[in-house]
Amino acid sequence: MTKEYSIGQMSRRTGVKVTTIRYYESRGLIPSPGRTQGGQRRYDEAALERLAFLRHARELGFNLDDIAELMALAETPSEDCAPAYEIARKQLAAVDRRMTILAQLREELARMANADDPGHAGKCRVIEVLGDHRLCIGSHDLSDSRADLSGS
Amino acid sequence: MTKEYSIGQMSRRTGVKVTTIRYYESRGLIPSPGRTQGGQRRYDEAALERLAFLRHARELGFNLDDIAELMALAETPSEDCAPAYEIARKQLAAVDRRMTILAQLREELARMANADDPGHAGKCRVIEVLGDHRLCIGSHDLSDSRADLSGS
DNA sequence: CTTGAACCTACAGCCGCTGTAGATTGTATC
DNA sequence: GATACAATCTACAGCGGCTGTAGGTTCAAG
Structure with a gap:
């Protein structure tokens, strides 16, 4: 049973606001997580890492499209940097x-x-x-x- | 008969786009000018000066609310700067x-x-x-x- | 069970623009 | 006067990156 995080926990751990996390999801930057029976989001460790990456890149001023690309690269091991x-x-x-x-x-x-x-x-x-x-x-x-x- | 300018002339003289000039008007930053019989805007020299002031202030990064205030001050001779x-x-x-x-x-x-x-x-x-x-x-x-x- | 914080979606707004569709006007030329 | 075309008009929506709120539900602690 892996550790799960609520959206609030994700927010507190990464510094990204709850509304912004939902926004990023709507933009496809983070995957839609599983839900509780009641409809609440539950994220895993991988999602936490991904959000932290996103936040760091935003801090550096990368736009969301470029970040999406960087994330795709991060998930596609390749010799071409x-x-x-x-x-x-x-x-x-x-x-x-x-x-x-x-x-x-x-x-x-x-x-x-x-x-x-x-x-x-x-x-x-x-x-x-x-x-x-x-x-x-x-x-x-x-x-x-x-x-x-x-x-x- | 004072010199009149169309919105396109205002745009070319100040570097502010036509759509932006209309936007500034909607925001009350520049007064609504007189119109031709056909409904086209016709500006005077004072409006040209005002738009140039606005543009200069935007260039320096002042936000529109602060610019509105600066323009009000410009039009209200006062000892208090x-x-x-x-x-x-x-x-x-x-x-x-x-x-x-x-x-x-x-x-x-x-x-x-x-x-x-x-x-x-x-x-x-x-x-x-x-x-x-x-x-x-x-x-x-x-x-x-x-x-x-x-x-x- | 109760309570209150946390969560949900849908919708709209912030800031400062910027563009476009569909229609009308102005101006130059013939 | 007729024609052609650039310029102009309003209404509406969108850009980028968030951000908030109304009204309702869920979760977790006591």
Whole structure:
């Protein structure tokens, strides 16, 4: 009789929220587990490992499609590690791009936020800078220039 | 007779997409403009300035609620610049946090992606690392640890 | 048996967009 | 004026990755 976990236990052990675990199941990232007579999910050790893998990959910013691929690779012993490396390198490149952009944004924000002269004649420097679009950083292609800071 | 702009002209002049301009209008960030007899939007110079301000602020990662506040401040001449500074500093702090986290993520990814030994016995290093959650960076509170790289 | 936490599904929303179907308008050219 | 085509319109839905809640059931401890 192998050890079983409820969804709450899975959540507490991996740090992935219950609603998120259900979401991952709906996305096919984790298999639907067996159920109790009453309909409650019961997971095994393998499912726990899989969820932990998923969580770790999410932490590193891999998107769910790439994670699905990595998981498939993990379950298919193969001599070819190229696909996994491709995915990891792609993510590394994206992190590098993001870091470059954030550094630029930081400069402008620092200028704006740390101005000694907060403003004059009813016009704040923050507002002035934002109103002066010669100070815009990017081209009109904004897809990578926004300092999106959301965690999810 | 002041100069008028169609929504497409607004888009080309500011780099904000037509659908996004409509979205901003629905969110109340820009006022609904006058219309032609046929129902097409016609904007004035002031609207163009406002949209440019909005775009610049988005570029810097300010969220729409904060931008709405900044725009209200811009339109209300006041001696008090504290609210604008507060918003700017909050954003600066968020950028700093994100940069710190990205640096950490970068380290781990680099380790993973640049390994000289790509893997052995059918087990890739990338996969191994992801499966070893002792290498996780963060606590179980992931809200700021994900390397979200999306531009929007 | 009772109680209350944990669990279930269905549905909707967050944030900031973004696209598309089907229809109308505006403008340039003939 | 007629034609052609790009531009514009609204309504609706979707992206990515979650996240919450209403209303109901199950599980486990006392």
